[in-house]
Amino acid sequence: MTFDDPTPLIGLEIHVALATDSKMFCPCETEFVREPNTQVCPVCLGLPGALPVLNRRAVELGVLCALALDAEVYPEMQFERKNYHYPDLPKGYQISQLAAPMAENGIMSFTDDDGGEKEARIRRVHLEEDAGKSIHLPGEGTLLDFNRCGVALAEVVTEPDLHSPADVRCFLEQLRELLRHTGASEVRMEEGELRCDVNVNLVHNGEGTPGRTEISEVKNLSSFRGVERALQYEVERHRQALRRGDPLTHETRHWDEEREVTFSARSKEESHDYRYFPDPDLHPVRIPRAMIDDLQERMGELPRARRRRLSREYDLSSYDADVLVGGGLADFFEEVVAEGSNAKAAANWVMGELSAHLNAEDIGIDELPVQPGQLAQLLDMVDSGEISGKIAKEVWGAVVQQGCDPRAIVEERGLSQISDDAQLESLAREVVEEHEDVVRDYRSGKEKALGFLVGQIMQKTQGKANPQMANEKLREIISREGCE
Numbered sequence: 001m002t003f004d005d006p007t008p009l010i011g012l013e014i015h016v017a018l019a020t021d022s023k024m025f026c027p028c029e030t031e032f033v034r035e036p037n038t039q040v041c042p043v044c045l046g047l048p049g050a051l052p053v054l055n056r057r058a059v060e061l062g063v064l065c066a067l068a069l070d071a072e073v074y075p076e077m078q079f080e081r082k083n084y085h086y087p088d089l090p091k092g093y094q095i096s097q098l099a100a101p102m103a104e105n106g107i108m109s110f111t112d113d114d115g116g117e118k119e120a121r122i123r124r125v126h127l128e129e130d131a132g133k134s135i136h137l138p139g140e141g142t143l144l145d146f147n148r149c150g151v152a153l154a155e156v157v158t159e160p161d162l163h164s165p166a167d168v169r170c171f172l173e174q175l176r177e178l179l180r181h182t183g184a185s186e187v188r189m190e191e192g193e194l195r196c197d198v199n200v201n202l203v204h205n206g207e208g209t210p211g212r213t214e215i216s217e218v219k220n221l222s223s224f225r226g227v228e229r230a231l232q233y234e235v236e237r238h239r240q241a242l243r244r245g246d247p248l249t250h251e252t253r254h255w256d257e258e259r260e261v262t263f264s265a266r267s268k269e270e271s272h273d274y275r276y277f278p279d280p281d282l283h284p285v286r287i288p289r290a291m292i293d294d295l296q297e298r299m300g301e302l303p304r305a306r307r308r309r310l311s312r313e314y315d316l317s318s319y320d321a322d323v324l325v326g327g328g329l330a331d332f333f334e335e336v337v338a339e340g341s342n343a344k345a346a347a348n349w350v351m352g353e354l355s356a357h358l359n360a361e362d363i364g365i366d367e368l369p370v371q372p373g374q375l376a377q378l379l380d381m382v383d384s385g386e387i388s389g390k391i392a393k394e395v396w397g398a399v400v401q402q403g404c405d406p407r408a409i410v411e412e413r414g415l416s417q418i419s420d421d422a423q424l425e426s427l428a429r430e431v432v433e434e435h436e437d438v439v440r441d442y443r444s445g446k447e448k449a450l451g452f453l454v455g456q457i458m459q460k461t462q463g464k465a466n467p468q469m470a471n472e473k474l475r476e477i478i479s480r481e482g483c484e
């Protein structure tokens with residue numbers, strides 16, 4: 001790498017709303033509602049004398065999140081008060097974690113836009129509560145909505161292991177998939193369930209990590225597009241400053257969605273001292289080993305591991321494994337194979353006909369009126385030559401409409417392939433007699449002429465003749481007659 005081409009170092013602080021029914025320290029509901037200040041109580045409003053009670057579910061979901069990121073969950077954690085004054089923070093402090101977080105030292109691997117495998121280390125995963133929302137009405141002042149106050153969050157902090165805005169987008173998209181898969185969060189982006197602070201700075205190869213003075217942090221991005229665009233802007237801003245020799249400072253910036261620029265909010269030199277201290281209302285929390293083991297077990301196989309296993313176990317391309325797992329089709333696929341189908345044929349059918357049907361009807365796989373065993377039966381009939389691939393599609397059309405067994409449809413409609421030797425022999429004779437000129441062409445070396453004759457047999461049988469056998473019969477008759 002040349003001096004003109006410095007590498008971006010990017011680290012993330014990601015806030016994820018955990019999928020709890022109630023808030024982290026009070027029974028208020030968390031369901032997103034439009035009516036402001038309807039989901040509040042003395043605890044989340046910070047009224048004097050109100051005491052927080054930790055939501056067990058928030059701890060479980062936080063642990064799930066940490067386990068999904070392969071982080072080490074500590075046997076004991078401590079909540080601390082992060083003190084600052086802000087209108088959307090009625091208590092004057094946020095309950096968070098600093099010295100004794102829930103988990104540390106994780107790792108997340110992800111696939112970049114070119115299909116490359118990359119990873120980012122996870123520095124820590126801790127629990128904290130959300131703040132409320134300030135709504136600025138131009139000319140009318142600021143309104144406050146405390147519904148979000150006290151909602152359970154997991155904060156995921158990465159090491160600065162990401163090196164491009166596109167990689168950050170891939171990382172976040174795959175993190176969202178992981179969190180949804182484990183059930184730790186529903187990650188509804190439009191409801192602000194994943195918000196991200198991005199830290200950026202550029203280094204020249206071999207120069208090592210420069211002083212922290214050059215890092216800029218863009219706060220509170222709530223869409224993947226916003227993250228990517230803001231980072232593109234920041235990387236370019238740093239690049240130009242380095243080229244011109246302008247000083248860069250350690251500062252907090254905001255992203256202006258409309259103008260697509262970042263702007264400085266405050267320099268870190270004048271940043272707050274939060275005066276963290278252990279929250280005297282909340283005991284240290286012990287997380288029993290048994291609970292961690294239990295969650296680990298219930299979490300089951302994670303999507304990336306499953307992709308790798310599918311492509312290894314069934315000899316599928318990594319593209320096919322991606323489509324099956326990413327499209328939520330892997331369970332169905334594996335059940336079809338468990339019923340005895342050939343894996344490649346099952347994968348093709350699930351990704352092809354089945355997935356096309358789901359798209360056309362705009363339904364999920366759980367709404368499909370077909371059992372894996374029924375598809376296995378259909379594929380088995382193709383495999384054994386009982387029906388052709390073309391007839392199979394017709395049968396499938398009836399199966400998805402009526403939800404009945406493919407075999408019943410084949411029998412009812414008389415769709416079985418004609419594999420009867422005598423019947424094919426007489427059909428082939430008929431065709432040979434009717435098309436003497438084509439037979440002559442074939443004898444004189446035109447291989448293609450045989451295809452036409454097979455086509456004639458297919459026409460006479462509405463596509464039901466076994467094409468392989470029809471082909472053999474024709475060759476047999478023509479060569480026999482040639483010798484007579």
Ligand code: ADP
Pocket residue numbers: 009010011012013157158159160161199200201209210215
């Ligand atoms: P803190 O904010 O607790 O002092 P750091 O500033 O070290 O801790 O880390 C906060 C975030 O900044 C992390 O996501 C980390 O990955 C990121 N970060 C640390 N060093 C760099 C760097 N040189 N360039 C970009 N991001 C960095």
Ligand code: MG
Pocket residue numbers: 013
């Ligand atoms: Mg920070």
Ligand code: ZN
Pocket residue numbers: 023026027028039040041042043044045150
């Ligand atoms: Zn409350």
